[in-house]
Amino acid sequence: MKTAVVLTAILALLGLAPSEAIAQHGMPGGTPMTFFVTSEPIGDGGNLGGLAGADAHCQKLAQAVGAGNRTWRAYLSTQARPGQPAVNARDRIGNGPWYNFDGVMIARDVAHLHGDTIELARLGNNLHKRSGLTEKGQIVPGLNDYQVPRDGEWEYVKTTPYTNRHEMLTGSQLDGRAYPPGTDYACDNWTSNRDPAPGQAQIGQEGPNRPNAQIGFPDRNGGGNGSWNSSHGTTGCSQTALVRTHGVGMFYCFAVN
Amino acid sequence: MKTICLWILIGSLAGASTVFAQEQATLPDRIPSSLMTFFVTSEPIGDGGNLGGLAGADAHCQKLAAAVGRGDKTWRAYLSTQARPGQPAVNARDRIGKGPWYSAKERVPDYLKRRLSRPMVQSQIHGDTLAEAQRGSNMQKEFALTEKGELVNGIGDPMPTRHDILTGSQPDGRAFTDAADHTCNNWTSNGAGSAQVGHSDRIGNGNQSWNSSHATTGCSQRDLVSWGGVGLFYCFAID
Numbered sequence: 001m002k003t004a005v006v007l008t009a010i011l012a013l014l015g016l017a018p019s020e021a022i023a024q025h026g027m028p029g030g031t032p033m034t035f036f037v038t039s040e041p042i043g044d045g046g047n048l049g050g051l052a053g054a055d056a057h058c059q060k061l062a063q064a065v066g067a068g069n070r071t072w073r074a075y076l077s078t079q080a081r082p083g084q085p086a087v088n089a090r091d092r093i094g095n096g097p098w099y100n101f102d103g104v105m106i107a108r109d110v111a112h113l114h115g116d117t118i119e120l121a122r123l124g125n126n127l128h129k130r131s132g133l134t135e136k137g138q139i140v141p142g143l144n145d146y147q148v149p150r151d152g153e154w155e156y157v158k159t160t161p162y163t164n165r166h167e168m169l170t171g172s173q174l175d176g177r178a179y180p181p182g183t184d185y186a187c188d189n190w191t192s193n194r195d196p197a198p199g200q201a202q203i204g205q206e207g208p209n210r211p212n213a214q215i216g217f218p219d220r221n222g223g224g225n226g227s228w229n230s231s232h233g234t235t236g237c238s239q240t241a242l243v244r245t246h247g248v249g250m251f252y253c254f255a256v257n
Numbered sequence: 258m259k260t261i262c263l264w265i266l267i268g269s270l271a272g273a274s275t276v277f278a279q280e281q282a283t284l285p286d287r288i289p290s291s292l293m294t295f296f297v298t299s300e301p302i303g304d305g306g307n308l309g310g311l312a313g314a315d316a317h318c319q320k321l322a323a324a325v326g327r328g329d330k331t332w333r334a335y336l337s338t339q340a341r342p343g344q345p346a347v348n349a350r351d352r353i354g355k356g357p358w359y360s361a362k363e364r365v366p367d368y369l370k371r372r373l374s375r376p377m378v379q380s381q382i383h384g385d386t387l388a389e390a391q392r393g394s395n396m397q398k399e400f401a402l403t404e405k406g407e408l409v410n411g412i413g414d415p416m417p418t419r420h421d422i423l424t425g426s427q428p429d430g431r432a433f434t435d436a437a438d439h440t441c442n443n444w445t446s447n448g449a450g451s452a453q454v455g456h457s458d459r460i461g462n463g464n465q466s467w468n469s470s471h472a473t474t475g476c477s478q479r480d481l482v483s484w485g486g487v488g489l490f491y492c493f494a495i496d
Binding site: 174231 | 392393395398459463
């Protein structure tokens, strides 16, 4: 970052416009950041304090890097409850286009982001390992980064920032919408840090009472499909359970303005 | 690649049990995997978009596979050709059998002893339904290995980038139907023309397409290099 600042200053002195490669958010000529992956989790598993708590986390992290002037939303869905309609992640994030820390466009609009038509979906959006950056411009460690036997243990992972942590909480289906009520896909609408009862612990044994979150991968590598927003579930909603399958409870943040 | 190897090495030295270390030690013997039914050519033919037609490209797949002991299978290049008078179009997707396909690495180093290299499925790699297209497939950088089990240089790796993979195909794996050239004159031109390419690392041109990301201008070896490729293509075993 500092290098880029210095380089930009030098180029400015030479009368050259900053090139796209080093133009970053907040700099003259840089495209403002309107998308990031949280650099750190809230840390209480799937209990994010509901959508409000997750949005506040996005806002806080954005604020810390000088992007707090925008309104940030967590890309999360919640399931319908009696008297409480479902919330679809895709409906929360504004209209785009969204740009990452480097000023690289992630997607033009909601349809491009989700691949609403088969033609769009086959080509895909522009979220990948080198564009799915945190608010600090960091690449999120993925499947083939620093594989060690303890990279599924929270006590180890929280002090070892370069182990695989590529599972982003979304609670969403492939199209960015909430799952129907019944089976939990959103850690009880992002208020639960519970683990499944004994005998319920396996992924794939979904049931109404099994705490579970649907996740996706910013590095597009995992689950045999690489979906960015809906690849598979978790072994539970505790922090320990999230880490077991290589997530730490991070999520995507989008600016709505 | 080297960096990743180094990290894995450090990991195995630092925190691993004896069993884990032994598994690391025996891993190279399984590359290329005896299950390999898919690879990216480690080397191009080298004459730009002139591959000697589909037959020449298939022979290149067969030769490279034989060199790593997998010549017992029948290999096909993933390439389309466009219709000509008296000569129907050929769709890449119709040439490669049914799958499922496995890459050259039988199992990436993994203490959980899972087979991470999940196979690719025809309908998934081409996104035949909307859900399949949205979900994607396991076709990604660490799966799209050469027949030697090596990664193909992509965006962010040391230059030169080799991630432009010749296909001549639309995203659904079929030949183009318009009059423009998308196949370097059905893989016989090393000069004028254009080739549709995909990206083996799924990065570039604002999309993730492995088989139809953009077109090249020109078909010479130099033209291909200027776009970020060297004339590599995908090979699939049909049996």
